[in-house]
Amino acid sequence: MRALPHAARAYVLCAVLAGAYCAAPAVRPGAAVPWATTALLAAVHAVGSRVRARWPEWCSPVLLAGAFLLPPAAAALVAVPGALLARVERPPAGARRAWRAARLSLAVWAASCAFAALDGPGTLSALWALGDGAQAPAGQVSPGTPGFPYALAAAVAAALVLGLTATALEGGVLVSAERQSPRAAWWGRLPGALAPYLVHGPAGLAMAVLWRSPYGPAAALLVLLPMYVCACGFVLYRRESAAHQATIRALVQAVDIKDRYTRGHSERVGRASAMIARELGMSGDRLEALRIAGILHDVGKLGVPTRLLRKNGPLTPDERRVIELHPEYGDEMVRGIGFLGEARAAILHHHERLDGSGYPYGLAGAQIPEFARVVAVADAFDAMTSTRTYRRARPVPTAVEELQRCAGSQFDPRMVGALTRALDRHGWHAAVTADAPEERGNVPAEPAPPLVRAAAPGASDDPGGPRPGTGGPGGGP
Template sequence: MRVLPPAARACVLGAVLAAAACAAPAFRPGSAVPWPAVGLLAVLCLGCEAVRVLPFRGRALFEGAGSFPPVVLAAVFLLPPSAAALVALPAGLAQPTAGRPVAVRRVWHGAQQAVAAWAAGQAYGLLCGPKALTGASAFPYALLPAAVAAAVFCLVLTALDAAVLAAAEGRPATTARRGPAALLRAPSAASAPALAPYCLHGLVGLMMAVMWHSPYGPPAALLVLLPMCISCWALAQYQREHAAHQATIRALVQAVDIKDRYTRGHSERVGQASAMIARELGMTGDRLEVVRIAGILHDVGKLGVPTRLLRKNGPLTPEERRVIELHPEYGHEMVRGIGFLGEARAAILHHHERVDGTGYPYGLSGQQIPVLARVVAVADSFDAMTSTRSYSRARPVGTALAELERCAGSQFDPAMVRALTTAVGRHGWHPVVTSDEDLQAAAAAAAGPGGAEPGQLPGMPAQGRDAARTGPPGQGRAGP
């Protein structure tokens, strides 16, 4: 508690006192609390929480996909509000913690869950949910009270998170991301709880409550959790795979950015511009993501180009240019075995082809060039012209678009140029780049007290500047 500011300590203490007040009515004489049901649901909550963090092949089985909210909401629908608070308390206390103070974090989570369950139970009761649930033909009318209760549960959790953030950091919760308040948040709580998942949890909890009241009793209610657990497992697997893909892409991009610092951030901007073009062309879903990845990784082959050529102080000789022009083939070979890239591999290989057949590496023309390669070619040249390079100053966006239109039909696919022009006209060009910040932070950390020059990684010589810009419009050297 000492690591928290006084206001945050008061917030935690207030939540604990509120949770105690919410649960206290259950212990009053004559409260008629069905203690066997309370015990069973509390144990079930703890069991679901244990399964959520169960180690499987060296990692958590569900990797942050919580499975006990449906059980807590089932308790809200089946029990008095004070008893529902008691059911939620143990699972909240058992939530995994990723930092200190562990005890305070657990107490906070438990109190937060108990207060939210009590508030949801009150809302459910005010809307006559128990009567609708147990009535002979009134079950459909329980859907509205159940939905409201799930929403209240989510909103109370959100409000308590916001309160502790504001108390700990003295600023709006929407701007507080780190600091002492982060000590109290769940390890996976990067943002406020989303309402939609809690509505789904409420529906599952309502199904459990209905089965609980059926002739088959509690055992039938437990079967409702099976598809929910399978869904959580599938979601966790998808999130894990997606995270691995993003880590692979990030590592490749950072490797290129470190080797060729004058193109730092270029990869991400090309990915963003490629996605803008793809949306205008009607691409959605997985294909849109593949286009974005193709734009991000289009220059990964520069890892195979000698660093001295990428950093040469002066114009390239014809032989040196031919070496750099091998980077699309190098890139294609590097990513050949990465299955999830799909069409992106062809875009990496052919993004320097020209529609008139004078490009490289294979001199393809027109429709022979893959669609994604034509998209990336336009995005690549657009960013090259609108970014300051060692061999050219940044051009205004309008000037760059005019140059692309001038070269449409010879170097670029006119349809791709029109798509980019339309997208920029509608949304503007506001590139969002993170690699610059990541690399600068890494450089600062590695430099230590002596430090290196700003923007320069320690142990790496200052990069030379080209004397002149050569090559086709928007491509500089052997392309951006």
């Protein structure tokens, strides 16, 4: 406990005392507690917590079955052994175990109280009586008595109470121990935290119904088998997703190390690409793929000699041709990364132009993949609104005006319009992406192709972008 802040220690102590107070009626002399059911459910939960310690929520139906089968005080005891025996990865282990036990006990107690308030136990008793041979129409126990649909609704409500209570208590720890803001600790976590309990509620009800059926507890425990399989699948999905994100981070960090002056550029292009995608109605996997496309659009720069990326001065024609190979380098680098999907097309074609004057293949119009047209706009926008060693960032309205002027020749007007609407709605905050000139002492040679400028004074057709003092808009790297 000494490792915890004073506020967190007080919070955990209050939770432990509250949990003990809620469970105390179960151990009073004369309390009518079905100890055999309580002990068996507690043992199953403890085993489940040890088997799948990294995602203990897979055995939440056991806690809910306890909330449905037992009085609230006894239901609060079901979670205690599993919480105390579960593995703890960070110290202080004792305080974390005590906190986990108190949190789950209070959550299960609240769920059991909610189920009782909705007359869930009475409905279950009627269903069990029906299963023992009472005659009644399907879905109805007797006239005026709610049937299984009502019990299901009460179970889902109780499950949501369990999830809400557990999440609210966890948010208090994040605020007191980890100094998170209340908004991040509570509101930011609630939707995702409550969603699984919409499944756990019916599973817990199925366990409770089977527990008192002629088939007994053994049949009830079979409900956990599909939950365990789902838990294993979810853990594998999370590991795969984490591996994907680690792969992307490693590639982006490698690019940032090689071309330091655009540090942060990739992440911002990914953010702008996602803004455009939302305006275009994309969601789910396509939205995430487009965000990744924006982040990785310049990964091919890893194949370009560093001396060219950091060259102080204009590029020669041969050097320009080398730099123009970076989209193809990038495509080759990510060829074996299967989860990128459509993102590969953006990496290869984000320097193509609508009028066919871009590279590497000179595609025009609809020949350019949709993802590439999105990333091209996001790339140029961030390049113009970010500070470089050779020029200051342009104001957002100026950059948008330039994009609109070049729409139809260099950029897809639909993508430019989508970005404009997104910026009007959400705004934009770009950080400085270059080190101070006095720290660098040189000028990078490769911001990506400049925007098309018809007879614009000082504009450059150099794919390395305008050099210091030339004027004209700079594209992304």
